Amino acid sequence: MTTDFVPWPEEDAARYRAAGYWRGETSSRFLERVTGLSGERTALVDDRVRLTYRDLFEQSRRVAGGLRALGVGAGDKVLVQLPNRAEFVVLWFALQHLGAVPVHTQPGHRHAEMIHLARLTEAVAYVVPDVRSRFDHRELASLVRANVPSLRHVIVVGDPGGHIAFEDLLAPAPVPVEDLARPGDVALLLLSGGTTGAPKLIPRTHDDYLCNARLAAEACRLGDDAVYLAVLTIGFNFTFGCPGLLGVLGVGGTVVLADNPDPSYCFGLLERERVTITAINPLLTPLWLDEALATDADLSSLRVLQIGGARLPGDLARQVAATFGGTLQQVFGMAEGLLCTTGLDEAPEVIATTQGRPVAEADEVRVVDEHGAEVPGGAVGELLTKGPYTLRGYYRADEHNATAFTDGFYRTGDLVRRLPSGHLVVVGRRKEQINRGGEKFAAPEVEGHLEAHPLVRAAALLPAPHPYLGERSVAFIVPAGTGAPTREDLLTHLAARGLAAYKTVDEVRLLEEMPSTPVGKADKKALARLLV
Ligand code: J2J
Secondary structure (H helix, E strand, O other), X not given: OOOOOOOOOHHHHHHHHHOOOOOOOOHHHHHHHHHHHHXXXXXXXXXXXXXXXXXXXXXXXXXXXXXXHOOOOOOOEEEEOOOOOHHHHHHHHHHHHHOOEEEEOOOOOOHHHHHHHHHHHOOOEEEEEOEEOOEEHHHHHHHHHHHOOOOOEEEEEOOOOOOEEHHHHOOOOOOOOOOOOOOOOEXXXXXXXXXXXXXXXXXXXXXXXXXXXXXXXXXXXXXXXXEEEEOOOOOOHHHHHOOHHHHHHHOOOEEEEOOOOOHHHHHHHHHHHOOOEEEEOOOOHHHHHHHHHHOOOOOOOOOEEEEEOOOOOHHHHHHHHHHXXXXXXXXXXXXXXXXXXXXXXXOHHHHHHOOOEEOOOOOEEEEEOOOOOXXXXXXXXEEEEEOOOOOOOOOOOHHHHHHHEEOOEEEEEEEEEEOOOOOEEEEEEOOOEEEEOOEEEEHHHHHHHHOOOOOEEEEEEEEEEEOOOEEEEEEEEEEOOOOOOOHHHHHHHHXXXXXXXXXXXXEEEEOOOOOEOOOOOEOHHHHHHHHO
């Protein structure tokens, strides 16, 4: 039996409770409480609807009734693959009322990822849109269900096409709030950026995740006049809880869900809704900058522009600060927990050149060398961390957990410098991950699929510098026979294997032989030297 959730040691948990980090509230009670405070205020806006807190509370309890009638109950896992629409949030809280656990997947995931996640979690239901960007999610869901016996229900927002329609879940009467989960239970499963073969999931508890959202809201000084524009996908930790949706609902503000990150569409929403805070990644930043210079839209309501997810070059940061009226906030976060932000009053150069400081005093940070010894101040080392909202173990991943943690500290795989002020500067990474402007994936996962191609004997995927993506991916390929695969061959192959399209190969380089380490793995240090 593998471990679903590795709890914090009781000693640490007691400390986090005593210091007020963990407040003993579930997400269901959280929504009830904020509805009590802000009932008639607008909680949620998307392209079709505007919901008050009371609407959201009622609808989520009615959908909970519909889900209960399907047999969904406490502890059940439900795969959620919805775009930035109100239904995501209604469903999320409906699951919370039942003590069930949403699994946040990526909109781009295809059958390779979805079958894996469904099997790993033994999910009972899968919730999808009908058709997005000409892709029929209902067919994907049918395929996943046919492969995963636990998956009993497919629920569709839009035309159900033979599955269950989301709107039919709206039971006539809302279910009462009943405490079917405890504050220390897992409230949601987030997706990890990945470093190994198969995607990993991160269990976040009610106590820890609500703490995370509250601290992030404080770092952004949010009040009940906050209007947050959700640009990045809503299931992403940044958008959902840093402060994102939960941080804004916690203060009685309004969340506006953007259906896509296109800047001209988003600036229209920004102007119309008088948005005060939003969050983007470095991949979008140049597009947003160009549009900000060209647009007639009034962007003057914006107070905080958060940018995070990948390294933001200093020059780009300075341009952002000069172009947008509000304050730039660099955000260095991870679905695993630790959240660092620059302060709103900090000197412009600190904001342009650092990734900020941890949001909780109780966040413990170590910067260590290859042997685990702390490096002198200002030197580069791997960031290790533990704290009140950082995981102690991945979901059902005992083997991986044995090496991903040391002494309770999570090994982030990020290489950082810590300045005397405590600010962190992210300078690189030790983990085998590709980060294309904030969209990340595990190199070994894609290598495994590449090596299944008949023309590939060995494959190794490495990041190479790219001016605005930060990184692009280069596949070193040793061909299996006389013919060599082209990039197009490999992309067609990856798509046919059911891999999300963002896990891509930007360039192929052919090798006669794979340089290898003494233990027979591809020698990525030697390959990296070929890239410079
Ligand atoms: C360099 N690398 C960064 C940054 C993340 C807020 C913001 C981002 C994420 C996120 C998040 C970086 N500069 N500013 O969850 O709440 C890289 C690091 C990190 C990994 C985590 C949030 N911000 N990174 O990106 O789980 O390598 O979370 O370990 O997707 O992204 O990725 P993810």
